[in-house]
Amino acid sequence: MTPSPLDLTKFIHPAQVGGIESYTIDEGEGRGVRALLVNTGGGLRYRVLVDRGMDIDQAFFNEKSLAFLSHKGVTPPTRALDTGLGWLKGWPAGLLTSCGPMNIASPCNDAGEELGLHGTHSHTAASIESVIQPDPHAGETALRMVGRLRYGKMFGPNLTMKRTITSQLGSNVISIEDHFHNAGNTELPHAWLLHINLGYPLVDEGAKIVCPTDRIEARSDPKSQAYFTSKDALTAPAPLDGHSGSGEVVAYLFPKALTSDGQTTVALVNEKLGLALAVHYNTREFGRCGSWQHWGLREYVTGIEPMNGTVEGRDKDRARGVLDSLKAGERREYRYQLEVVTEPDQIKSLLRMGDRA
Numbered sequence: 001m002t003p004s005p006l007d008l009t010k011f012i013h014p015a016q017v018g019g020i021e022s023y024t025i026d027e028g029e030g031r032g033v034r035a036l037l038v039n040t041g042g043g044l045r046y047r048v049l050v051d052r053g054m055d056i057d058q059a060f061f062n063e064k065s066l067a068f069l070s071h072k073g074v075t076p077p078t079r080a081l082d083t084g085l086g087w088l089k090g091w092p093a094g095l096l097t098s099c100g101p102m103n104i105a106s107p108c109n110d111a112g113e114e115l116g117l118h119g120t121h122s123h124t125a126a127s128i129e130s131v132i133q134p135d136p137h138a139g140e141t142a143l144r145m146v147g148r149l150r151y152g153k154m155f156g157p158n159l160t161m162k163r164t165i166t167s168q169l170g171s172n173v174i175s176i177e178d179h180f181h182n183a184g185n186t187e188l189p190h191a192w193l194l195h196i197n198l199g200y201p202l203v204d205e206g207a208k209i210v211c212p213t214d215r216i217e218a219r220s221d222p223k224s225q226a227y228f229t230s231k232d233a234l235t236a237p238a239p240l241d242g243h244s245g246s247g248e249v250v251a252y253l254f255p256k257a258l259t260s261d262g263q264t265t266v267a268l269v270n271e272k273l274g275l276a277l278a279v280h281y282n283t284r285e286f287g288r289c290g291s292w293q294h295w296g297l298r299e300y301v302t303g304i305e306p307m308n309g310t311v312e313g314r315d316k317d318r319a320r321g322v323l324d325s326l327k328a329g330e331r332r333e334y335r336y337q338l339e340v341v342t343e344p345d346q347i348k349s350l351l352r353m354g355d356r357a
Contacts, residue, residue: 003042003170006136017041018169019133020143030074030092036131036145038165044172044340046095051077051125054147054163057094061172061340066277067095068199068301077123083107087117093301095338097122097195101151101159101180104193108313115314119191124149126163134169141169158184159326172340179333182326189314190326192334193290193307198268198277203302207270209234209291210354212256216291219250219312227251227293234291234354236302243296250311253289258353266304267341267350276347281306281336306336 006017015021018041025033034050046059057074059066070093081090084107091097099118103110107117126147134141144166152158162179182188211234218228223242227233227249240247255264266289267278290305308324309317317323326332341347 003168006170008137014134014136017134017136018143020131020145022131025074028074029072030076033074033076034125034128038143038145038167040143040167040169040171042170042172043342044167044174046174048145048165049074049092049094050128050147052092053098053121053124053149054126054145054165055094055098055122056096056165056174057092059095061275061342064201064273064275066198066202066340068093068197068203071299077125079120079123081116081123082120083114083116085117087122090123093197093199095196095198096176097197098178099193099195099307100191101161102157102189102191103314104191104307104309105311105317106313108315110189110313110315110318118193118195120151121149121161124151129162136169143167143169152184156184156186157188158182159188172342174338175335176337177333177335179331180326181331182328185328187325187327189318190324190332191307191309191314191317192286193305193309193311194279194281194286194336195292196277196279196304196306196338197301198304199301201273202270202275202277203236203268203300204270204272205236205238206272207236207268208351208354209266209302209304210269210350211253211266211289212258212264212353213253214256215254217252217254219252221250223247224249224251237295239297239300240295241297243294243299245296247296248292248294250293251291252310253291254287255283255289257283265350265353266306267353268302268304269341269347269350271347271351274342274344274347276341276350278339278341278350279304279306279336280339281334285334285336
């Protein structure tokens, strides 16, 4: 949707129509965590957690929440949760939790290294390089944040990531660029997963995950294998008793490219609300997309998860020959967008995209 033009004669301060507010959380367990609150002026508002990998927790379109938030909410980053399932103790959930950058999966021992759930990114603080406010009177409509993260230790691995998050004034799109650089002198394993966590009221009974694919592979556990035999496996149910506690199901979707350069879209569509969240990305960068479904009472969430490996363990990915790596000095880029869709014709188009697969 094209943003409506602003009447520049009727306001003097850009924050009246949109902008970025910087602050530090001052209450609860999240005290001290830096945050950037973005108001696009088009109805979309979201919060970037600078100290949690420049990931995004809260996200709203007008009065409606788009994301699932965990019980504890924001907590400070800590290396103490890097092993086993400790990651879950500090997970705020939210619209985007990035997983990696050297493992994205279940805890395991790979090549003599003990790896915790989903990697270290979420507990890594960024250094802010720039925050650019819009200046509509000067024709500048971008809201942009740039941060840099460093992972590793002496003797390696030594990896850096520059993240750029951009929205346009009046729009409802979040554009993200992740630029990795293996700054060290040895090759290192590389895994990257976008844990996009969608919740109520966007996610409700009857909401559909739409994806241009004819290939769905359930994770190897019996519950996932059984669940994804249903023709309704990509439609949100009412809360399920079987998903209480750690109950969940996971499958891999393999979206078809919709353009010659590999672009695709996976979305969650709520027809009743006339609202959808579309994830646009490149299949050459993310070879598969996870569908994580956890329909527990109150912990009611589904994840759209573009990834370049699997979530079953880096050791298993290595054995299967699907483990990616970055050579010394190598650079890698990922570009993707999260878009709020409200136009009826666009919502119908998303639904047709899933039907045609």
